[in-house]
Amino acid sequence: MSKEKTVLIANRYKPRDRSDRGGMGEVVFCDDLHLQRQVVLKHLQAGVGAQRLLDEQKALSKVRSKHVVQLYDIVNISVGGVQQPAIVLEFIDGETLNVGSFSADANYLKVIWQISCGLTDIHSHGIIHRDIKPGNIKIDGEGVVKILDFGLSRNSANAETMSIIGTPLFMAHELWGNNKITFDSSVDVYAFGVTCLALLTNEVPLSLLSRPPSQPSRKALSALFAGVHSEITDILHQCLAADSNDRPAMRAIQALLAKHLLKDRHRATVVLNGSANTLDCKNRRISLNATVGSLTIEYDGLDFKVIQVAGAVYINNTSVAVRTVVPGCCVFTFGNDGARKFVTFDVSNPEVMP
Structure with missing residues (x-):
């Protein structure tokens, strides 16, 4: 008896024997038979609002960046006999960033600089990611950092929520309100600051664990960023400011990190x-x-x-x-x-x- 024929998705994508399930969605690894490449197909689990996937589609369709996962296609699939949309994403053959896995060296600066590049590109398109953390960032086999998972993203023109949502440690002070919460791209700047700290250590200051969090002292941060140039520590400390107006723009952070990575190379x-x-x-x-x-x-x-x-x-x-x-x-x-x-x-x- 012959083996059952694999059913193609959208007459193009052949599922592999591998999938992952998260809190809201499921990803299926596929081969794109048209372009001969591996891709990731993402759809939501039953009971999860379609708005989540729609937000991700809208965000990724705007952003073109070396440091942001790319959206390739939008298809319909059958889940439990019900048709629902799915997005086809770039497959990143690499490792997710881990807490406490870096030392304060040139490699660390290159990684956080690449994260800053991706966020600068995201913000330049009027998008707020809203869930920046090590678990949503990968580094591929060539050392290129990619920002993933835009399921909580918002357009800057419509940045408000009626509920507290996100990953607690990486949520800025203003996201802990009880009523309608308005926010801007500075919430990503805050999460970037916490991410930079988390990549070096899992012993974050207690002030970041309070609800809402408060900015740690410059002295406390200096000890955790031992080995990082004081000018970089200063700007990362500003990222953690309780007042969003006191946080720097991602473009300024990107420029400062680039300057230090290019030490002695300017002419x-x-x-x-x-x-x-x-x-x-x-x-x-x-x-x-x-x-x-x-x-x-x-x-x-x-x-x-x-x-x-x-x-x-x-x-x-x-x-x-x-x-x-x-x-x-x-x-x-x-x-x-x-x-x-x-x-x-x-x-x-x-x-x-x-």
């Missing part, structure tokens, strides 16, 4: 009187003398800073002072009125790689 070109000079880790200091004013800039591996200035010197028409951080692309002006001289300053932008 600036300084042009005075038609002569170009390079400022980098091999040539860390340059002095510019334009007769009507002088300036010395030093590269400390992270920033280009003014360490000496004399006379009338301006950056993009703003007066220069010692300790000023020079922006990536600008013009220095030496002197006033007809005696002015100009210097261009341009920093290359090397790419941070996973």
Whole structure:
């Protein structure tokens, strides 16, 4: 007797002998026979509102990011004889991030930078993920981090809820209200801060376990982030602020982490009187003398800073002072009125790689 023929889904997806079930949904691993690739088909369990899957569809259909799981297709399947929608997602051959599995090193910074990239892309499309945590993040075989599970996501224009929902440790202060709760993308920033901490240790400050949580002290966080640059600890501490207005934007976090990952790899070109000079880790200091004013800039591996200035010197028409951080692309002006001289300053932008 011949074996029973496998029934294809949407005349295209062949189920494998593997599936996983979560709190609200079930995923079935399939082969896409058209494009010869493995995919994940996700549908909701009986009794779970269809709005959950609809929210995930809407979110994923907007976002195109290297660090966000991709939506490939929407199909109908039969579950218990009832037709219901299912989404077909990118299959990520990798490991879910685990609590306490990282050390404060360059690899850790690359991982949290990639998470920040994914969240920056998500927020740029007006989407709030609302369930950022290690269990919803994977890292594939090539070291690329992917954010998953948009079942609780909301559009920024419709970000409110009548119930407390989410993963308690990662829920921001404002999500613990008793009545209608309004929120914005800063709830993801808070969850990102807790995730960064959770990847290093499972011993979180008690203030984060209270309901609602309160911001731990900077000193307490310093001990847990031992080995992380103080500038990074500062911004992660801001992520945990009880007031959402005090939390930084994900784009600012992304930029700061990138700066540290690129330590000693920046290069600036300084042009005075038609002569170009390079400022980098091999040539860390340059002095510019334009007769009507002088300036010395030093590269400390992270920033280009003014360490000496004399006379009338301006950056993009703003007066220069010692300790000023020079922006990536600008013009220095030496002197006033007809005696002015100009210097261009341009920093290359090397790419941070996973």
